[in-house]
Amino acid sequence: MMSSIREDAFKIIEESIKAVLPEDAVIRALDKKTFEGNVVVIAIGKAAWNMAKATQDTLGAKVTKGIVITKYKHSKGPIEGFEIIEAGHPIPDENSVRGASMALELVRDLSEKDHVILLISGGGSALFEKPMKDVTLEDIMDITDQLLSCGADIVEINSVRKHLSAVKGGRFAEQCGKANIYAVVLSDVIGDRLDSIASGPAYPDSSTSEEALNVIKKYKLQISEDLIEVLKIETPKNVDNCETVITGSVTALCRAASLAAERLNYRSVFLTSILGCEAKEAGRFMAAIASEIRQGNSDIKPPCAVIVGGETVVRISGTGKGGRNQELALSAAMGIHGLKDVVLFSLGSDGTDGPTEAAGGIVDGETVQRILKTQIEPEVYLDNNDSYHALKASGDLIVTGSTGTNVNDLIVLLIK
Numbered sequence: 001m002m003s004s005i006r007e008d009a010f011k012i013i014e015e016s017i018k019a020v021l022p023e024d025a026v027i028r029a030l031d032k033k034t035f036e037g038n039v040v041v042i043a044i045g046k047a048a049w050n051m052a053k054a055t056q057d058t059l060g061a062k063v064t065k066g067i068v069i070t071k072y073k074h075s076k077g078p079i080e081g082f083e084i085i086e087a088g089h090p091i092p093d094e095n096s097v098r099g100a101s102m103a104l105e106l107v108r109d110l111s112e113k114d115h116v117i118l119l120i121s122g123g124g125s126a127l128f129e130k131p132m133k134d135v136t137l138e139d140i141m142d143i144t145d146q147l148l149s150c151g152a153d154i155v156e157i158n159s160v161r162k163h164l165s166a167v168k169g170g171r172f173a174e175q176c177g178k179a180n181i182y183a184v185v186l187s188d189v190i191g192d193r194l195d196s197i198a199s200g201p202a203y204p205d206s207s208t209s210e211e212a213l214n215v216i217k218k219y220k221l222q223i224s225e226d227l228i229e230v231l232k233i234e235t236p237k238n239v240d241n242c243e244t245v246i247t248g249s250v251t252a253l254c255r256a257a258s259l260a261a262e263r264l265n266y267r268s269v270f271l272t273s274i275l276g277c278e279a280k281e282a283g284r285f286m287a288a289i290a291s292e293i294r295q296g297n298s299d300i301k302p303p304c305a306v307i308v309g310g311e312t313v314v315r316i317s318g319t320g321k322g323g324r325n326q327e328l329a330l331s332a333a334m335g336i337h338g339l340k341d342v343v344l345f346s347l348g349s350d351g352t353d354g355p356t357e358a359a360g361g362i363v364d365g366e367t368v369q370r371i372l373k374t375q376i377e378p379e380v381y382l383d384n385n386d387s388y389h390a391l392k393a394s395g396d397l398i399v400t401g402s403t404g405t406n407v408n409d410l411i412v413l414l415i416k
């Protein structure tokens with residue numbers, strides 16, 4: 001029996017996420033590595049629990065002590081020898097500071113014979129935080145909220161956060177003293193910039209104070225003169241005690257989606273893994289591609305799968321609820337309205353999208369008609385940044401729960 005196009009979409013989602021789960025990648029990264037002296041494991045990010053569990057399963061009694069700092073509801077239970085802290089994301093909270101303080105205690109007084117295995121995944125910027133002297137957690141919460149709301153991209157956001165933090169931008173590596181750091185990184189940053197992933201706690205910072213201050217000016221952010229002075233303190237530009245390996249990225253996610261689509265007899269077309277525009281504009285762009293293909297005006301012929309990866313941004317002007325993937329999907333739904341055998345999905349690989357339980361949205365040519373049954377126009381939902389309630393009403397939310405990985409977003413357009 002031939003599967004429906006929506007069933008195909010969910011098969012692609014399942015196989016793509018499975019291909020970038022961190023456990024096997026961590027095991028490969030640890031293979032044939034020798035760790036002497038004390039071995040301290042610090043795992044930060046949305047995939048921290050999975051990465052720490054794989055490390056404990058691999059190294060066993062070699063691990064002296066460890067800590068997992070991850071997002072609320074992302075822990076899957078105890079790990080022998082590890083403290084587990086759940087903290088705030090995308091805005092840091094008291095547990096973010098508590099976890100970072102505990103991690104700093106674990107690495108205090110280590111010698112050159114000791115090792116720190118630093119497991120890094122997306123979300124670490126919010127989850128792992130210790131404010132600089134004369135900076136409060138409330139200061140960082142406020143500036144993070146402003147940065148997320150104004151449409152700043154992740155590199156701009158991190159350039160500011162790094163200069164306000166005592167553990168970002170290479171400063172955590174400084175706190176490890178003479179110990180050897182082995183960083184295993186699951187990339188959620190476009191272009192795999194190591195100084196941006198979790199704000200580069202053990203990597204030389206390429207951003208400058210001047211760049212951080214320019215972000216403040218560009219978006220006209222409200223910030224005190226005291227914080228301006230802290231931003232002028234430069235981050236480390238040289239880190240010589242850390243070896244780093246990248247274990248997964250959005251490119252691998254897109255590649256897995258392409259292979260999954262081809263197994264389902266779709267011609268796979270990979271456009272980019274570095275999409276970074278506004279979510280609603282990306283939705284309109286993907287819808288325009290669908291229309292061209294359906295009208296026979298494109299070199300891409302059905303059945304096809306058009307694949308894009310990256311991380312869009314949302315410029316918040318309304319009071320609704322949603323996330324960048326849901327907003328992209330809602331915007332695309334308006335452009336593919338009435339098209340037959342066309343489905344588009346956009347989801348966060350970590351299983352979360354904004355302050356919602358959804359990972360993203362999956363829409364088709366009848367989504368708009370289903371939304372209209374709420375007596376509210378799709379445009380009204382979109383203008384109010386209320387994609388969650390629009391897609392919930394149409395039955396087009398994707399809910400996966402925490403996936404255990406985090407390598408940006410996947411957008412796939414399927415046409416039978």
